Amino acid sequence: MAALRRSLLFVPGGEPRKLERAREAGADTVIFDLEDAVAPPQKAEARRHVAAALRAGGFGVTEAAVRINAPGTAECDADLEAVVESGGRTIMVPKAERVEEITRVVETLQRLERGRAGEPGSKLLLLVESPLGVAQALAIGRCAPGIEALCFGHADFALQLGLPDADPSRGIIYHARCALVLAAKACGLAPIDTVHLAVKDEAG
Structure with a gap:
């Protein structure tokens, strides 16, 4: 059964104190971010911090997930290896837009998981952030086992379109969300x- 993901909290993977505090945040899912929240020179160090947090556990009913670097980047496979070796189960795949890239991620995970004890199979949350991703959403949502959700990232979507206004409540961004x-x-997945x-706007 898929996890109930009503609230998801992104936590920078390179900040150990925030990783520690995430255990008490109260979100359904905390997402340790190895992608946008980490500058390239700090990727390896952040990966070690996130792996340590996963091994330490203590999240209770909160699901611990990791946003890896995008498929096709130099960091992606290293992220996948670190997550599997540290016992992580839920992975957010950013820049999801091509079937062949998602299937390669799944094949890499299956290879890494062969020696892992316990229940097999990682859970994938596909983060769609581009016009191509929206156009291919049906295909990527059905392309491999373990996919549980399609997620939308409006900031990068707006950037790719060169939109001066990234308001997700109107225009083409709202259309893409729908x-x-x-x-x-x-696809039978969770959206x-x-x-x-606006992290200080608790009502919004």
């Missing part, structure tokens, strides 16, 4: 909406 919900439901960037 399209992703339809694709997710057609997860875009991030709330």
